[in-house]
Amino acid sequence: MKCQTLSKALLFVTLLLLSLLCAAQDIGRGKGVVLIGGDHNYPPYEFINKQGRPDGYNTEVTLAIAEVMGMEVAIQLDAWDTVRRQLEAGELDALQGIIASPERDAKLDFSPPHAMVHQSIFGRESSGAIFRISQLNGKEVIVQRGGIMHDFLLESGVEASLILVDTHVEALRLLSSGKHDYALVANLPGLYLGREFSLSNIEVKGNIIGALPYGYAVAEGRAELLSQFSEGLAILINTGRHQQIYDKWFGSLENPSVPWKRVGLMTLLVSLVLLVLLGGIGIWNRMLKREVKRRSEELEVQQQQLIQADKMKTLGVLVSGMAHEINNPTSQLLLNLPMLKEAYQDISPILAQQFAEHGNFDIAGLPYSRLSEELPLMLDDMALAAQRIKTIVDDLRDFARQEPGAQGEAGYEEDVALNKVVETAIRLVENQLRSSTRHFNVDYGYNLPTVKGHYQRIEQVIVNLIVNACQALTSVDQSIRVRTFHDQSSVFLVVEDEGCGIAEEHLSLLSDPFFTTKREQGGTGLGLSISVGILKAHGGSLSFESTPGKGAKATMTLPIQQDEPIA
Secondary structure (H helix, E strand, O other), X not given: OHHHHHHHHHHHHHXXXXXXXXXXXXXXXXXXXXXXXXXXXXXXXXXXXXXXXXXXXXXXXXXXXXXXXXXXXXXXXXXXXXXXXXXXXXXXXXXXXXEOOOOHHHOEEEOOOOEEEEEEEEEEOOOOOOOOHHHHOOOEEEEEOOOHHHXXXXXXXXXXXXXXXXOHHHHHHHHHOOOOOXXXXXXXXXXXXXXXXXXXXXXXXXXXXXXXXXXEEEEOOOHHHHHHHHHHHHHHHXXXXXXXXXXXXXXXXXXXXXXXXXXXXXXXXXXXXXXXXXXXXXXXXXXHHHHHHHHHHHHHHHHHHHXXXXXXXXXXXXXXXXXXXXXXXXXXXXXXXXXXXXXXXXXXXXXXXXXXXXXOOEEXXXXXXXXXXXXXXXXXXXXXXXXXXXXXXXXXXHHHOOOOOOOOOXXXXXXXXXXXXXXXXXXXXXXXXXXXXXXXXXXXXXXXXXXXXXXXXXXHHHHHHXXXXXXXXXXXXXXXXXXXXXXXXXXXXXXXXXXXXXXXXXXXXXXXXXXXXXXXXXXXXXXXXXXXXXXXXOOOEEEEEEEOOOEEEEEEEEEOOOOOOOO
């Protein structure tokens, strides 16, 4: 009896120690945060995007499972061979995408698959087709280090020279550059990367391995964690959310068969639409009368706009001529004033000696004792004034110049990342921001698509909007917030301030040339009109909202290039 009691006590102590050890491990990992690993360059399944964040099909599935299961997860992407070893060493809790195999099953436990992955043999256009694994004998085959195809080739006994790389993109780039014979990579990532990097000289040469199950994996003994992933995946599949994520990332890469059910449904819908149209002819006739009236009113407005446009065109011609005429004498001033200042500095010792020996004397009707202090300041003020004239003339000339890009101006075909332009603009106005407010915040939009445009001109617009926000503040305790985001067709920049705001009657005049409420501070009224012209040339727009006394909001809109995928 004593032995049994002692055994039970030892068993209880052992279980208690194991519980404490598990709890300590959980605390060490961040209060229940599940650390999930994956490949950093395996698109479209998983990869690090341009903003430096985990992205892709696997990542979205993981985040969706975490949401429905109430889990807190952290996703860590690295080289595949690295994360695989980290999982086996217990440094990671799970991998979000790995192909199950009997060999891997000895060390890992697998969830039901959330995808089936096909493996393909890629080759250059001149390479022969591959129908059997034995055809790779004597060939140089590129394969991902530690990947399922690396394991397969080692176990198959094929007499090929294996070229190991860390990522699929390295394998395809090597092959495309003319090096080695074939690359053995997953089919969809191969197609995705070939399209992404325009590797047009490589193609699929064979599919010698069927579809393989692809899902979550944990170290042996983590059954409870694995069940959470399995249950969450089942919920996503039953609610249709998994299919939505899958279609988003793979719909454009796969070639589905003809959806006859959808065709039949569309035929039925078209028939219903035709019936509705036939029954609505009477309503349409009445609407036509209203439309004619509306169009007449629009034509009248457009006529007024044409008159205004003609005035602006004439103004542009006048401004261009004035800018040329003013720039010539201004350039002379900017050239000669430094020489005058240098000349005065050279003769100052002589004048000072004369003053010391003979006392005060007059120059241009002013005593030397006064002129010696004021003349350098006068020359500096003249130089600043001349430079101010040149700046205003340059702004006038930019305003009058033909819209950039109207005739295919070079530079409007570059891909522009809006977040990067915002970062540069903020650096340019950092001193003014620091002196204007203690509360400046920036929210960069996630996975922002690029736009076609001119980097420096878009930067000019952003700088102008931020400077205007700084000038609107009346206290350093008021804030400025800059944020970027996007929808399916456009990217947006919003600059909000808590300054004095804009009077309602002034909102419609902000983009008019020469309109300014800061005339006494040296404003010319050209900044916003030039900004509007730049955005129009990019197919974009600029709008304003304000509550006087509470602040203002400026929204810049730029269209997304049509071939840019939206995540």
